Amino acid sequence: MKRALLALLALVAPAAAAHADCKVDILAELPVTMIGRQPTVEVKLNGAPMRMLTDSGAFFSVITPAAASQLHLALAPVPPGFYMVAVGGNVTPEVATVKDFDLAGIPLHRVDFLVGGSEVGDVVVGVIGRNILGIAEVEYDLGGGMIRIARHQGCSNSLLAYWAKPDQPYGMLNLEDQPNGRFKPPIAGEALINGHKVRVIFDTGAETSGLTLAAARRLGLDPKSSGGVELAGLGSGFGRRLVRSWIAPIDTFEIGGEKIEHTRVRIGDFDLPDADMLVGADFFLSHRVYVATAQHKLYFTYNGGAVFDLSVHDGGAEAPTAMTEPSPTDAAGFLRRAAAETSRGDFDAAIADYGKAIALDPKSAAAFHGRALADRGKGDLVKARADMDTAISFAPDDADARLDRASLRREVHDTAGALDDLGAADKALAPQANERLQLGNAFLAADAPDRAIAQYDLWAKFHGDDSHMGPLLGARCWARAQLGTELDKAADDCNRALRLTNNLRALEGRGIVSLRQGAYAPAIADFDKVIATHPKAPMAIWSRGVAEQKLGQAEKADVDLAAAKTQDAEIEKIAAKFGLTTAVAKPEQK
Numbered sequence: 001m002k003r004a005l006l007a008l009l010a011l012v013a014p015a016a017a018a019h020a021d022c023k024v025d026i027l028a029e030l031p032v033t034m035i036g037r038q039p040t041v042e043v044k045l046n047g048a049p050m051r052m053l054t055d056s057g058a059f060f061s062v063i064t065p066a067a068a069s070q071l072h073l074a075l076a077p078v079p080p081g082f083y084m085v086a087v088g089g090n091v092t093p094e095v096a097t098v099k100d101f102d103l104a105g106i107p108l109h110r111v112d113f114l115v116g117g118s119e120v121g122d123v124v125v126g127v128i129g130r131n132i133l134g135i136a137e138v139e140y141d142l143g144g145g146m147i148r149i150a151r152h153q154g155c156s157n158s159l160l161a162y163w164a165k166p167d168q169p170y171g172m173l174n175l176e177d178q179p180n181g182r183f184k185p186p187i188a189g190e191a192l193i194n195g196h197k198v199r200v201i202f203d204t205g206a207e208t209s210g211l212t213l214a215a216a217r218r219l220g221l222d223p224k225s226s227g228g229v230e231l232a233g234l235g236s237g238f239g240r241r242l243v244r245s246w247i248a249p250i251d252t253f254e255i256g257g258e259k260i261e262h263t264r265v266r267i268g269d270f271d272l273p274d275a276d277m278l279v280g281a282d283f284f285l286s287h288r289v290y291v292a293t294a295q296h297k298l299y300f301t302y303n304g305g306a307v308f309d310l311s312v313h314d315g316g317a318e319a320p321t322a323m324t325e326p327s328p329t330d331a332a333g334f335l336r337r338a339a340a341e342t343s344r345g346d347f348d349a350a351i352a353d354y355g356k357a358i359a360l361d362p363k364s365a366a367a368f369h370g371r372a373l374a375d376r377g378k379g380d381l382v383k384a385r386a387d388m389d390t391a392i393s394f395a396p397d398d399a400d401a402r403l404d405r406a407s408l409r410r411e412v413h414d415t416a417g418a419l420d421d422l423g424a425a426d427k428a429l430a431p432q433a434n435e436r437l438q439l440g441n442a443f444l445a446a447d448a449p450d451r452a453i454a455q456y457d458l459w460a461k462f463h464g465d466d467s468h469m470g471p472l473l474g475a476r477c478w479a480r481a482q483l484g485t486e487l488d489k490a491a492d493d494c495n496r497a498l499r500l501t502n503n504l505r506a507l508e509g510r511g512i513v514s515l516r517q518g519a520y521a522p523a524i525a526d527f528d529k530v531i532a533t534h535p536k537a538p539m540a541i542w543s544r545g546v547a548e549q550k551l552g553q554a555e556k557a558d559v560d561l562a563a564a565k566t567q568d569a570e571i572e573k574i575a576a577k578f579g580l581t582t583a584v585a586k587p588e589q590k
Contacts, residue, residue: 021154024162027136030054030104030147033336034343037207037281037309038121039142041128044102045071050125054147056138056187056291057203057278058129062114066432066462067125068096075115092116103132118467119434120205123400127205134184140204140289142281143303143344145328145336152294160292161299171256173298175291187291188275189298191255193219193265198276200255202289202298206280208309210245210268215276221248223267232266232311244269247310255279256300264310282309285344305344328353331360335367342374350374365395373404384408399428399435406442418446426455432462437472440479447577449479470500477509482578487513504530508540511547512578520547538568539575546580557582 032039032054040051045063048071052063068075073096093116101111113126120127139148152160161170173189187202196219198211216222223229223246232245246267253260272278286307287300328334338353354371357364372387388405395401406421422442429435440455456476463469474497480490490513497506511526527544530537545560561582564571575581 022152022158023154024150024152024160026148026150028106028149031332031336032142032145032147034142034339035121035123037343038124039204039281040124041104045098046100051123053120053124053127053205054133055127055129055205056133057201057205058127059184060114060131061127061129062117063126064117064119065115066434068115069462070430070432119463122435122438130184137293138291140284142284143288143340145333145340156295159299160290160295161301163288164301168301171258171300173256175296175298187298191253191277193253194251199274200277200279201272201275203278204281204284206278208266208282209278209280210266211277212272213267213269214271216248216267221267256298260307266308266310283307285340331357331364335370338370342370342377347374347377363394365391365398369401381408381411397428399425403435403438403442410446415446419448422446431458437468441475444475444479449482452479470497470503473497474503474506474509477506477513481509481512481516484516484579487517504533512543515543515547516579520550523547536567538564538571541567542571542575543580546582549582
């Protein structure tokens, strides 16, 4: 595999270095499309076109169990005691050999992959790790939509940020030794937080940079006791469990000569072996990075925009500014740059670049789809729907476009149109596709709980040991509670979800199931716990009022029912879908 990649025709680029003899050879270029915060590349696994995540943090390349099932790959056990250390917990994988692996047009044969862990994105089937990315030096130009495999000659003491202009500032970080061997060690070095040293690992597979909880506590940033720390939601990695994160204020962050003052840092409830922090795709998007393993150095220049994505609950990046990458020359280049700009929250720049791609390729479904997402990011739903309609007219079997248009249609209360798109996505997706979880959630949001349950069942069949199983079980419990059928199965789903995660939605769902089964006291107990955490949760307040009414506690019921209406004027209609009505049946007329 290594020989096959290095045998490609080299494209030689001059280095902006101090020594005339120094040159950087670009051995291969991997076009990268940012999907959210994930740098993805097109691959073919035994001829099947798919997308994979480029993950400098993964020591070996991995495909998911669902993808292995879809490809009918034979699995073999790993040696006893072998496991992967991952965010969300350790994973014991299996091994599969892919006969033909096409990496962005580079043909490789009989490539081994580990198989295991959770899904890491809706549209990727695994990750490309350091066993491939580490065969030579690597340049990460995510803002420009490219990863380059490189090597240098005559540059032992030269600057290898070869693209940098003479007056352009650059950063340089000493890397830990990179010994030879099959399993390449992580790209690791030191940074300073508030003047204290932290060991960092550069990980393009991490969507956001994050400090471990143990390191945060050592630095005096404990979420339980430090002021100004904000809960930032849940995330996931290859491990089975979901991971809580927080945002904490810090005075300074310094890395490679770059210093940021009066900023914030993300803290994650995960462990790293011998490291304190992951430097993720957000940093790589805002910088162009060259990993010079032969020099034991990492070089970078700043592209613009926020260095770290410090958004809460999956929001966009902060304060986008213009990037400094050279302008693309073809439609594909504009598409990749626009995707990076969308990922950074720079929607105006993305819309302009998608427009340039369309001018060069007027029937590009990907360009219209991408521009629709950027339009939506700006809040222009009219343009977003028009662009999405055009995208689907060119690619009617694109399941992801169908899912996105269904979401747009639901926003304008076009439920019938949304269901048409969801049905088309259902037909287009492979049974093992990870998007079936998203499809189930979309059916549930479109008031089709029976169709949602079918999607949840199919997803669970191929993704049993996955960090998203807890949320799925909670959602399936809700769907069954809404139908009022299989309530014992619904209760089991919610109980299993609560064992896997601290899932308030599952707790609320279990209360609704108990209420529908006539177990009013246990239902009230569950609603009390939900309301204790979220005092303005209208569904829990309304449902508690209905339970109190059933128990003859009229005064309490009246207070809760009125309070729920104050929080959500539509709550009575929503609750009616679950049979939680306060209407009293009138006697039949004789």
